[in-house]
Amino acid sequence: MRSSEQDNQLPQALRALWGQTDPGRRGPKPGMSVRSIAAAAVEIADKHGLEAASMAAVAKQLGFTTMSLYRYFDSKSDLQAVMIDEAAGPAPTPNRRRSWRGQLEDWARADARHLAAHPWVLDVRLGSPPTGPNLLGWMDIGFQILHRSGLAPQEAASSLLVVDGYVRNHVLLGLQYASAASGVWVAQLRSVLDPDELPAVSAMLESGAFDDDDGAEFPGDEFEFGLALLLDGIEQLANRRAK
Amino acid sequence: MRSSEQDNQLPQALRALWGQTDPGRRGPKPGMSVRSIAAAAVEIADKHGLEAASMAAVAKQLGFTTMSLYRYFDSKSDLQAVMIDEAAGPAPTPNRRRSWRGQLEDWARADARHLAAHPWVLDVRLGSPPTGPNLLGWMDIGFQILHRSGLAPQEAASSLLVVDGYVRNHVLLGLQYASAASGVWVAQLRSVLDPDELPAVSAMLESGAFDDDDGAEFPGDEFEFGLALLLDGIEQLANRRAK
DNA sequence: CCTATCTGTGTATTCCATATACTGTTTAGA
DNA sequence: TCTAAACAGTATATGGAATACACAGATAGG
Numbered sequence: 001m002r003s004s005e006q007d008n009q010l011p012q013a014l015r016a017l018w019g020q021t022d023p024g025r026r027g028p029k030p031g032m033s034v035r036s037i038a039a040a041a042v043e044i045a046d047k048h049g050l051e052a053a054s055m056a057a058v059a060k061q062l063g064f065t066t067m068s069l070y071r072y073f074d075s076k077s078d079l080q081a082v083m084i085d086e087a088a089g090p091a092p093t094p095n096r097r098r099s100w101r102g103q104l105e106d107w108a109r110a111d112a113r114h115l116a117a118h119p120w121v122l123d124v125r126l127g128s129p130p131t132g133p134n135l136l137g138w139m140d141i142g143f144q145i146l147h148r149s150g151l152a153p154q155e156a157a158s159s160l161l162v163v164d165g166y167v168r169n170h171v172l173l174g175l176q177y178a179s180a181a182s183g184v185w186v187a188q189l190r191s192v193l194d195p196d197e198l199p200a201v202s203a204m205l206e207s208g209a210f211d212d213d214d215g216a217e218f219p220g221d222e223f224e225f226g227l228a229l230l231l232d233g234i235e236q237l238a239n240r241r242a243k
Numbered sequence: 244m245r246s247s248e249q250d251n252q253l254p255q256a257l258r259a260l261w262g263q264t265d266p267g268r269r270g271p272k273p274g275m276s277v278r279s280i281a282a283a284a285v286e287i288a289d290k291h292g293l294e295a296a297s298m299a300a301v302a303k304q305l306g307f308t309t310m311s312l313y314r315y316f317d318s319k320s321d322l323q324a325v326m327i328d329e330a331a332g333p334a335p336t337p338n339r340r341r342s343w344r345g346q347l348e349d350w351a352r353a354d355a356r357h358l359a360a361h362p363w364v365l366d367v368r369l370g371s372p373p374t375g376p377n378l379l380g381w382m383d384i385g386f387q388i389l390h391r392s393g394l395a396p397q398e399a400a401s402s403l404l405v406v407d408g409y410v411r412n413h414v415l416l417g418l419q420y421a422s423a424a425s426g427v428w429v430a431q432l433r434s435v436l437d438p439d440e441l442p443a444v445s446a447m448l449e450s451g452a453f454d455d456d457d458g459a460e461f462p463g464d465e466f467e468f469g470l471a472l473l474l475d476g477i478e479q480l481a482n483r484r485a486k
Numbered sequence: 487c488c489t490a491t492c493t494g495t496g497t498a499t500t501c502c503a504t505a506t507a508c509t510g511t512t513t514a515g516a
Numbered sequence: 517t518c519t520a521a522a523c524a525g526t527a528t529a530t531g532g533a534a535t536a537c538a539c540a541g542a543t544a545g546g
């Protein structure tokens with residue numbers, strides 16, 4: 001029981017991230033910090049996946065006991081919320097020379113690179129929208145860019161979510177389809193698929209559209225294809241608004 | 244060790260779904276089936292979330308012991324793969340009167356309704372693309388629709404993935420933002436945000452773009468907005484192809 | 487200086503996925 | 517018809533996870 005008044009507060013760990021530290025400091029100084037713990041957890045997740053970042057593993061990495069972490073985080077899911085913010089890092093600054101569309105493309109590519117570097121981020125299921133400084137920083141930059149496109153606030157918000165959603169999904173699917181197991185997947189399907197029942201998928205399989213093209217840089221052509229699709233749509237809307 | 248020859252096979256549970264049953268039936272008849280187990284698990288997940296669908300809980304629901312399930316599934320993640328297929332159900336048949344664009348809209352809306360009915364589906368992290376009959380059925384219908392748009396196979400595949408990704412993300416965000424906790428989230432942000440550092444997010448907050456509009460039907464306007472954006476892009480591409 | 491307050495520890499609980507060995511059943515083949 | 521192989525479901529055990537709770541020592545405000 002921390003604050004019995006109104007429990008609509010942010011979790012303690014998140015408040016710490018925003019520098020909100022209640023001054024009543026009596027006992028010993030903390031030996032760790034919310035950020036340092038999250039950083040250790042990120043390191044583990046980067047190396048061995050989200051599952052490996054258990055409370056015990058993180059604590060061990062820092063040389064403390066498992067339970068010590070609970071002085072900083074109410075629960076593991078709070079830790080993960082901060083991990084995500086930590087992994088995101090500060091938002092990229094847009095290149096002022098470029099058009100809003102170009103800037104939004106850059107934003108999306110940076111987002112994609114970040115997710116590709118920390119794929120486990122996609123495994124974390126948050127119960128609420130982001131509340132960490134870094135993630136809100138990304139959001140802020142995105143809104144700034146779209147603001148200049150002339151879209152109404154509502155539309156800008158929706159558009160950014162669409163772009164972010166696209167990026168997340170693309171990276172996720174990329175991990176699923178383009179992995180080394182992709183050839184395996186195609187083979188598995190072939191062994192089981194009835195071309196009469198699922199003609200379109202079968203045809204797609206034969207067309208080679210699903211075949212491995214690894215060795216491609218990231219973000220690659222597929223990514224740009226979909227992104228352009230989206231931005232076409234947004235631009236069209238913005239032009240309509242401008243008239 | 245099941246088949247030591249080539250272990251690029253589908254997991255036993257998935258093969259069972261496709262009716263591939265190796266005939267050597269000697270012992271007693273199975274008292275359950277891959278589908279019935281998955282159905283029970285879906286029921287639990289629908290009611291109490293994915294976490295509640297533990298092997299023990301599912302087995303208990305069916306009146307068997309935990310370990311009995313391992314006769315049907317090699318691992319829990321296999322179970323979840325089948326759960327997703329089970330929850331998806333058969334793909335919707337497109338309305339032949341509508342244009343391909345209209346049919347694709349319908350497809351996306353059906354997808355959204357399905358996900359909203361089984362939100363836990365979004366929590367399942369699959370290591371590979373779908374391999375179940377129902378999900379491939381959805382895929383097939385989607386490809387059929389896009390085939391009629393005149394897009395090349397590669398483009399059709401990408402486009403469908405983009406649409407599906409959009410739907411998934413929209414539902415996910417919908418659960419996060421539009422939940423009853425949304426007002427809470429806005430309040431939390433207000434308590435912590437510095438309008439000088441994050442001007443665009445702050446402005447967005449004040450503009451009311453994030454305020455609760457629950458009681459809205461699903462899929463709602465937001466959904467249609469983004470979907471139209473996407474389809475505009477796809478249609479443009481298809482027109483370019485048609486020329 | 488002393489005591490409330492805070493940090494980190496030790497221990498225990500509960501839940502989970504899953505390995506392994508076992509019991510009993512069915513049926514193919516002799 | 518007999519019998520042994522193959523199979524269904526069970527019992528038991530292991531190791532790992534999150535986290536509750538009570539405590540030991542440190543620190544600083546009064």
